[in-house]
Each structure stands twice: as structure tokens, then as C-alpha cells.
Amino acid sequence: MTTKFSFTLKATDGKARTGVIDTPRGQIRTPAFMPVGTAATVKAMMPESVAATGADILLGNTYHLMLRPTAERIDRLGGLHKFMNWHKPILTDSGGFQVMSLSGLRKLTEEGVTFKSHVDGSKHHLSPERSMEIQRLLGSDIVMCFDECPALPADRDRIAESMRLSMRWAARSREAFGDRPGYALFGIQQGGLERDMREESAEALKAIGFEGYAIGGLAVGEGQEAMFGCLDYAPDMLPEDKPRYLMGVGKPDDIVGAVKRGVDMMDCVLPSRSGRTGQVFTRHGVLNIKNARHQDDPRPLDEQCGCPACRNYSRAYLHHVFRSQEIISSMLLTWHNLHYFQDLMQGMRDAIAEGRFDAWEAEFHARRAEGDIAPL
Amino acid sequence: MTTKFSFTLKATDGKARTGVIDTPRGQIRTPAFMPVGTAATVKAMMPESVAATGADILLGNTYHLMLRPTAERIDRLGGLHKFMNWHKPILTDSGGFQVMSLSGLRKLTEEGVTFKSHVDGSKHHLSPERSMEIQRLLGSDIVMCFDECPALPADRDRIAESMRLSMRWAARSREAFGDRPGYALFGIQQGGLERDMREESAEALKAIGFEGYAIGGLAVGEGQEAMFGCLDYAPDMLPEDKPRYLMGVGKPDDIVGAVKRGVDMMDCVLPSRSGRTGQVFTRHGVLNIKNARHQDDPRPLDEQCGCPACRNYSRAYLHHVFRSQEIISSMLLTWHNLHYFQDLMQGMRDAIAEGRFDAWEAEFHARRAEGDIAPL
Numbered sequence: 001m002t003t004k005f006s007f008t009l010k011a012t013d014g015k016a017r018t019g020v021i022d023t024p025r026g027q028i029r030t031p032a033f034m035p036v037g038t039a040a041t042v043k044a045m046m047p048e049s050v051a052a053t054g055a056d057i058l059l060g061n062t063y064h065l066m067l068r069p070t071a072e073r074i075d076r077l078g079g080l081h082k083f084m085n086w087h088k089p090i091l092t093d094s095g096g097f098q099v100m101s102l103s104g105l106r107k108l109t110e111e112g113v114t115f116k117s118h119v120d121g122s123k124h125h126l127s128p129e130r131s132m133e134i135q136r137l138l139g140s141d142i143v144m145c146f147d148e149c150p151a152l153p154a155d156r157d158r159i160a161e162s163m164r165l166s167m168r169w170a171a172r173s174r175e176a177f178g179d180r181p182g183y184a185l186f187g188i189q190q191g192g193l194e195r196d197m198r199e200e201s202a203e204a205l206k207a208i209g210f211e212g213y214a215i216g217g218l219a220v221g222e223g224q225e226a227m228f229g230c231l232d233y234a235p236d237m238l239p240e241d242k243p244r245y246l247m248g249v250g251k252p253d254d255i256v257g258a259v260k261r262g263v264d265m266m267d268c269v270l271p272s273r274s275g276r277t278g279q280v281f282t283r284h285g286v287l288n289i290k291n292a293r294h295q296d297d298p299r300p301l302d303e304q305c306g307c308p309a310c311r312n313y314s315r316a317y318l319h320h321v322f323r324s325q326e327i328i329s330s331m332l333l334t335w336h337n338l339h340y341f342q343d344l345m346q347g348m349r350d351a352i353a354e355g356r357f358d359a360w361e362a363e364f365h366a367r368r369a370e371g372d373i374a375p376l
Numbered sequence: 377m378t379t380k381f382s383f384t385l386k387a388t389d390g391k392a393r394t395g396v397i398d399t400p401r402g403q404i405r406t407p408a409f410m411p412v413g414t415a416a417t418v419k420a421m422m423p424e425s426v427a428a429t430g431a432d433i434l435l436g437n438t439y440h441l442m443l444r445p446t447a448e449r450i451d452r453l454g455g456l457h458k459f460m461n462w463h464k465p466i467l468t469d470s471g472g473f474q475v476m477s478l479s480g481l482r483k484l485t486e487e488g489v490t491f492k493s494h495v496d497g498s499k500h501h502l503s504p505e506r507s508m509e510i511q512r513l514l515g516s517d518i519v520m521c522f523d524e525c526p527a528l529p530a531d532r533d534r535i536a537e538s539m540r541l542s543m544r545w546a547a548r549s550r551e552a553f554g555d556r557p558g559y560a561l562f563g564i565q566q567g568g569l570e571r572d573m574r575e576e577s578a579e580a581l582k583a584i585g586f587e588g589y590a591i592g593g594l595a596v597g598e599g600q601e602a603m604f605g606c607l608d609y610a611p612d613m614l615p616e617d618k619p620r621y622l623m624g625v626g627k628p629d630d631i632v633g634a635v636k637r638g639v640d641m642m643d644c645v646l647p648s649r650s651g652r653t654g655q656v657f658t659r660h661g662v663l664n665i666k667n668a669r670h671q672d673d674p675r676p677l678d679e680q681c682g683c684p685a686c687r688n689y690s691r692a693y694l695h696h697v698f699r700s701q702e703i704i705s706s707m708l709l710t711w712h713n714l715h716y717f718q719d720l721m722q723g724m725r726d727a728i729a730e731g732r733f734d735a736w737e738a739e740f741h742a743r744r745a746e747g748d749i750a751p752l
Contacts, residue, residue, distance in 0.1 A: 040696065044703040046684070069671065069696040077674055077692050085688040295445065298453055308422070312461040316453050320416065320445040327420040330703055 005141075005184040005211055007243045011353045015235070015262040018352040021212075021243055023141050024182040025081070025089045028056040030243060031259045031352075033345045034091060034267035035338055039064050040074075040084040043272050044330040045338070047086040053307070053335065054342030057142075058086055059267040062095035062134050063102065066124065067117045071137035079139030091142035091267070093247070094131045094173075094188075097149055097216075108148065110165070128172035136177075142184045144214065145173040152192055152222045159192040166190045166216075167204040174208050184211035186245060189238065192217055193230050202237035213238040214245040215263070219254070228257050235262035252281060252344055256364055259348050260357070271341045275334030278322050282340065285368045289333065293375045294319040307339035308332065381517075381560040381587055383619045387729045391611070391638040394728040397588075397619055399517050400558040401457070401465045404432040406619060407635045407728075409721045410467060410643035411714055415440050416450075416460040419648050420706040421714070423462040429683070429711065430718030433465040433518075435643040438510050439474035442500065443493045447513035455515030467518035467643070469623070470507045470549075470564075473525055473592075484524065486541070504548035512553075518560045520590065521549040528568055528598045535568040542566045542592075543580040550584050560587035562621060565614065568593055569606050578613035588619040591639070595624045604633050611638035628657060628720055632740055635724050636733065647717045651710030654698050658716065661744045665709065669751045670695040683715035684708065 002022045007030075009019040021028040035042045035050055037058045042050050050058065060080055065071060074083050081087055099106060099115050103124075106115035112127025126134075131146035147166035150158055170187050177185045187205035191197030205213060215234050218227050227249075235244050245265035246258050255266055271281065278290045282302040287294075289301075297315035305311075309318065309332035321329040344364075351360035378398045383406075385395040397404040411418045411426055413434045418426050426434065436456055441447060450459050457463055475482060475491050479500075482491035488503025502510075507522035523542035526534055546563050553561045563581035567573030581589060591610050594603050603625075611620050621641035622634050631642055647657065654665045658678040663670075665677075673691035681687075685694065685708035697705040720740075727736035 039700045039702060040693070041702045041704045044707075046704065046707065068700060069692070073672060073692070076672065077690060083690070083693050083696075085693075296449060296452065314453060314459070316445070316449070317416070317459050317461075320459075324415045324444060326415060326417045327703055327706055328417045328422065331420075331422065331707070 003182055005182055013352045013355050013357040016259050016352045016357045017262060017264055018349045023089045025141055026056065028089055029349055030264040031345055031348055032056055032265045033341045034059045034265065035272060036267055036269045037084065040080060044275060044334045047084060049335055050338065051088065053338040054346060057089040057091060060090050060092045060138065061098060062092050062131060063098035065138060066095060066134050067119050071134040075137040081139055089141040092135045092138055092140035092144065094144040094146040095126050096147050099126060100149065128169045129176040132173055132176035142186060143177060144186050145170045145188050147188045147190060147216060149190065149217045152220050154192060156194060159194055160197055163190040163197050163201050167201060170205060171208050186210055186212040186214050188214040188216040189234060190217045193222060193226055195233055198234050199237055206239060212243040212245060214247050216247050218246065219248045219250055224254060231258055231261040255344065256361060260361065271337035272334050275337045276330045280333060281337050283367045284370055284372050287372045289318050289322045297376060301336055305339060307336045309336040379558055381558055389728045389731050389733040392636050392728045392733045393638060393640055394725045399465045401463065401517055402432065404465055405725055406640040407721055407724055408432055408641045409717045410435040410641065411648060412643055412645045413460065416456060420651060420710045423460060425711055426714065427464065429714040430722060433467060434462055436466050436468045436514065437474060438468050438471035438507060439478065441514060442471060442510050443495050447510040451513040457515055465517040468511045468514055468516035468520065470520040470522040471502050472523050475502055504545045505552040508549055508552040518562060519553060520562050521546045521564050523564045523566060523592060525566065525593045528596050530568060532570060535570055536573055539566040539573050539577050543577060546581060547584050562586055562588040562590050564590040564592040565610060566593045569598060569602055571609055574610050575613055582615060588621060589614040590621040590623050592623050595626050600630060607634055607637040631720065632737060636737065647713035648710050651713045652706045656709060657713050659743045660746055660748050663748045665694050665698045673752060677712055681715060683712045685712040
């Protein structure tokens with residue numbers, strides 16, 4: 001086991017990259033998809049099941065955990081890994097994004113943000129210094145800078161103002177994070193869809209220096225075409241020898257397009273949230289298990305999938321338990337979706353390592369274009 | 377693997393018995409507690425996890441399954457075992473009890489019961505013949521006679537009338553069940569709290585002849601003292617060489633008292649339902665994980681319990697996920713409760729086999745009297 005945090009690029013294919021992040025808690029194979037464990041659980045999953053899908057790292061949400069059960073309580077109980085029984089790496093966001101999207105009344109100043117909890121209305125404060133403290137108390141392996149992120153579309157002035165505030169906060173985050181061997185602090189590039197501001201942001205972050213660099217402020221309503229447009233240049237502005245993390249992405253085709261453009265890490269609630277609403281991802285695209293066409297279908301969701309939902313259950317069973325609102329429906333469909341997303345990442349890692357990413361991508365799109373298997 | 381259904385009594389201690397039921401789908405160690413898998417799932421549990429708690433057999437509900445997804449559909453899909461991925465024995469009830477407790481408008485005649493579904497208001501019919509057909513379509517290993525059961529208290533005339541109808545239905549059930557090697561049909565003794573009627577019912581059932589005998593019409597509101605009063609004589613009226621099944625029981629102390637009185641099998645939704653409402657069974661009695669006293673407690677629910685909830689999580693974590701309404705709360709607490717119930721049965725099986733049931737029972741009550749461990 002290493003005692004350091006490091007990134008090793010193993011192979012590239014076009015702009016697509018594959019490598020390994022070494023941490024004292026284990027290796028993270030990249031490109032990596034991080035399931036989201038908002039409130040110290042990936043919803044409807046046992047942590048050993050999350051690991052069984054192939055996940056090397058989870059994302060935890062600072063905003064949720066600081067409100068309940070609180071970072072101080074988790075620290076007293078031995079940290080987030082022990083608390084939630086997940087002993088591989090954890091990345092935590094800074095809390096900034098969800099203060100904006102979830103909390104009640106909030107006040108933003110140069111110093112930080114004051115806001116009301118969406119749980120009980122209590123008043124809280126976040127700043128670069130407090131966010132670093134919370135993420136340290138949680139025991140997060142990869143800590144994110146505290147930043148501010150405007151919803152898109154936004155005008156250039158608003159984007160510039162916000163980005164520059166985030167860069168000042170990035171410097172304060174770096175200072176507050178201190179010297180913590182084995183742990184990493186990632187800077188977050190902002191600048192919306194404005195190329196010059198992305199450049200300015202990247203330069204500011206590189207001047208500070210981080211163990212990894214995130215691309216923030218995307219997947220916030222701009223659409224895939226605009227996002228890919230930005231990803232055509234944004235990753236190239238970041239250091240080649242550090243991991244690049246695209247925050248909050250995404251759908252399978254978003255993920256593939258991001259990897260193709262040089263992204264190494266991603267996270268999204270989509271596979272777990274969809275598992276609870278009956279939306280299922282397969283090689284053939286998306287299906288909804290609620291649909292009556294599945295009620296007599298003895299076939300698995302995907303005949304080539306190795307997850308328990310596919311190995312042990314028919315579509316008819318999954319349809320039945322979804323319609324009956326049984327908890328096992330969320331358990332099995334979430335497991336399947338997470339397994340699918342991890343299979344997708346493994347497929348890309350192998351293809352990049354073997355220099356056949358373009359062929360892999362063509363097959364990915366061709367299979368999805370076929371649509372779900374025909375009813376019996 | 378045997379191809380027959382048989383019961384072997386291994387040891388007795390006072391009236392308490394331990395033995396083995398052999399079936400083509402595996403052995404059932406008695407005394408046995410059967411978790412309830414109402415709608416083709418033990419709520420919040422994967423079937424392999426149910427097996428890991430030590431359960432040898434599940435109970436399925438004919439009433440629920442006939443309405444959704446229907447017995448005919450389950451049959452087309454290969455039977456209930458395959459449908460729900462549970463390959464050990466399954467016992468199904470006859471549907472009669474839940475028609476009375478759950479369905480809408482119903483009409484009872486000598487022939488059977490017509491009723492409206494609680495799911496969609498559709499009209500359905502159950503009779504001894506239809507109940508046998510449904511349980512055969514499901515592939516149930518232990519089939520229950522179709523019976524009628526009055527809520528207690530009820531007057532003697534009502535109890536006698538109902539019991540005699542159930543005995544006529546028992547004869548029709550036996551006839552309709554036919555000759556099915558490897559499968560068992562259990563008769564159900566009725567008669568409320570009236571000793572002479574319990575005797576009359578037992579004689580009627582023995583004259584027909586069954587592979588096992590249930591004690592029905594208890595745990596329907598009469599209280600533990602009255603139930604134990606009836607169990608002081610009712611099991612003795614049933615054949616010694618066949619399994620005796622007390623339906624719908626119960627709390628841990630109900631179970632212990634029933635085993636002491638000669639009962640071999642039981643079922644109850646209590647451990648699984650309680651797991652979803654935060655009620656936890658331990659050697660020290662019952663605790664509610666919602667209570668604030670647990671929020672900083674790093675200790676497991678029960679230090680001697682080997683279930684995943686106790687091995688891997690603190691009370692503080694279980695409190696947090698319960699309060700946050702996370703699905704993993706139901707998953708872990710249900711697992712713990714089922715594990716506790718199965719440990720209880722194993723403890724009794726061992727104690728009976730070793731002739732120390734009284735000492736075991738005294739310790740069981742002494743530990744519960746201590747109450748939960750003191751807060752830190």
C-alpha cells in the first residue's frame with residue numbers, strides 16, 4: 001500500500017486516457033465512474049454490493065453530511081469510511097453546489113455562504129476554510145475546493161465574476177487544506193461556456209497547484225452539444241499528468257463523450273436514482289421496467305450482464321416488484337444500473353489500453369441505436 | 377436429496393420438540409421460524425440474505441400472489457421458487473385469512489368466498505378447490521387447507537359454525553390436492569379458545585389425514601395468556617409424528633412459549649415489518665433505533681450478534697440512516713431482526729437436543745428483563 005496520492009497515466013488513444021490513481025485506501029482505475037453516496041449510503045445498496053459492481057471510489061456530499069449527522073459526529077465515530085462501512089477511497093464535494101441548489105435562504109459574500117438547512121431550517125455557514133475542515137473531519141481522500149457555480153445560461157459578467165470568486169476561494173482552500181500526505185485537493189475550473197474564462201480559470205488553478213483538476217459548471221442545463229463543445233477544449237487546458245474530473249456527469253453517452261475528450265473521473269446520481277424510478281440502462285439503451293410489455297417476459301434485463309438482477313431474475317419479476325413498490329425493486333435495479341455503468345468504464349479502459357477506442361465507441365452507439373430487445 | 381416429504385422427531389424436552397422435515401427442496405430444522413415473503417419477496421431482503429440468516433423455509437401469501445402477479449403468470453414463469461430466486465422450501469397459506477382481513481366486499485357461502493381485490497377492486501373467488509389449484513400453480517412445497525377463521529372474541533356458536541365449515545373445506549382441500557409426492561398438505565385446527573371444539577376439529581382432521589397440522593385461529597387478538605392457555609392443550613390433540621405449525625406467531629416470547637408447548641413451526645411478519653419501522657429485537661429485548669440516545673453510540677445493536685448490521689455498523693449509523701429514511705435502514709434492520717429470530721430458533725433447537733430447554737428459557741427471560749444496554 002502506498003502512503004502517497006499519485007496519478008499514473010498508462011495509455012492514451014486520441015484524447016482518451018487510461019491510468020491509475022494510487023491512494024493509501026486503494027487504487028482508482030481511470031476513467032472512473034463514482035457512484036454517489038449522498039447521506040453516507042448509496043441508496044438501496046450495501047457498500048459491499050457497490051464494490052462488487054466494480055466501483056473503486058464513492059462520492060459523498062458535504063452539504064448533506066454537515067447537516068445530518070454532522071461532520072463532527074462522523075469524526076467522533078471514526079470518520080466516514082468506518083461510519084458507512086466503505087473502506088475504499090471517498091471523494092467529497094465542497095458543499096457549494098448543493099447550497100445553491102437545495103438550501104433555503106442564502107447569503108453570498110466574499111467570505112462565504114450563509115444558508116438555511118433544507119432538513120430543519122437551521123442556519124449554517126460554509127466558506128473555503130469551513131469546507132476544508134468538514135471534509136477533513138469526514139476523512140475524505142479527495143477533497144474538492146469550495147467554489148461557486150452559476151446556473152447556465154448566465155451572462156459573461158456573471159460567469160466571470162463567479163469564476164474569479166471561485167479562484168480566490170481555490171487559493172483559500174489550498175491554504176486551509178494544508179499539508180496532508182496521502183490526501184488530495186482538487187481545484188475546480190469554472191468559466192461556463194466561455195473559452196477565455198475557462199483558460200483564465202485553468203491558469204489560476206495551475207498557479208496554485210493541485211493534486212487533480214475538476215471541470216465544474218457543466219451539466220447544469222446547457223445540453224450535451226454545448227457541453228461537448230466546451231469539453232473539446234477545457235480538459236486540454238489542465239495539466240496532463242493530473243487526473244481530470246468532470247463533475248455531475250452523466251448519462252452513458254455523456255460519459256463516453258467526456259472520456260473521448262480526455263476526462264478521467266465522473267460522478268452522477270443517475271444510475272442509483274433511475275434504479276428507484278424503474279429506469280434501466282442496458283447495452284441497448286434505456287428501458288422502463290414499469291411498462292406492461294415486461295410483465296410476462298422471462299428474459300433478464302440484459303443477457304450479457306453479470307449482475308444479480310440479470311443472473312437471477314426475469315423482467316417479469318422485476319416488473320412485478322416495481323409495480324408492487326417492493327424495496328427489492330430499488331435494490332436490484334440500482335445494482336444493475338451501477339453494474340452497467342462500471343462495465344461501461346471497464347470497456348473504455350480496456351479499449352483505450354488496446355488502442356481501439358474509436359471502434360469501441362462505434363459499437364457502443366450502434367448497440368444503443370438498436371433499442372431494447374423485441375417483445376416475445 | 378429425498379423425493380418424499382417426511383418429518384423426523386429427533387429429541388423432546390418436556391413438551392418441546394426438535395426434529396427435521398425432509399423435502400425434495402431441502403431440510404427444515406424444527407422448531408422453525410418462517411419469514412414472510414408476501415408478494416414474492418421478503419421485504420428489503422435479497423433471498424440469499426434471508427438464507428444467510430438461517431431460514432430454511434419461507435411463507436408466501438396466496439391472497440397477494442393470486443391478485444398480483446397472479447398464480448397463472450407465476451406458473452408460466454416456472455413457479456414461485458424460480459420467480460423469486462428462493463430455492464429452498466416454500467409454504468403458502470390458503471388465502472382465506474387475508475380475504476377476511478384485507479379484501480373489500482366479500483360473500484361467504486358453503487362453496488367458498490367471493491371478494492374484491494384491495495389492489496384494484498376487481499372481483500375474485502376462492503374455494504378449497506381454487507386455493508389448492510393456486511398453491512399448485514405457485515409450486516408451494518407445503519400447501520395449507522382453505523379455511524375460515526373468525527376474529528376473537530367470538531361466541532361459541534359462531535366459532536363452532538366456522539370450525540365445522542373449515543373441517544368440511546379441509547376434506548374438500550384434501551380431495552382437491554390429490555396425490556402429489558414430495559409435496560405436503562397441512563390441515564388447520566380451529567375452535568377458538570373452546571377446548572371441546574379444538575378436540576372436535578383435531579379429530580376431524582386426523583380422520584382425513586394430513587402431512588402436518590396447523591393450529592389456526594390464534595394470535596388474532598386474544599392476548600398471550602389466552603393463547604398460551606389454548607396451547608397448553610391444543611398441540612397435544614394433534615399427531616405426535618407430524619409437524620405442528622402455529623400460524624401467525626409471533627413475538628420472541630410468544631415463540632418461546634409456543635415451542636415449550638410442543639409447536640414445531642411458526643411464521644410472522646414481525647421481524648421484517650419491525651425492521652422497516654425501526655423496532656429492533658436483541659437478546660436484551662426491544663429497542664427503537666429512532667431514539668436520540670443512539671445518535672452518538674458507536675456500539676453495535678448487539679455485540680454478540682453475527683449479522684452484517686451488527687458486525688459492520690454502529691447504532692449511530694443505523695440511527696442516522698433511519699432518520700434520513702434511507703433504504704439501507706430497512707435492509708440492515710430487517711436483516712438483523714431475521715437473524716435474531718433465526719438465532720432464537722437455533723438456540724432452542726440446541727437446548728432441546730441437549731435436554732436443557734428450561735435453563736435456556738430462564739436465561740432468555742433473564743436477559744430480556746435486563747433491558748437494553750445503558751447509554752454511554
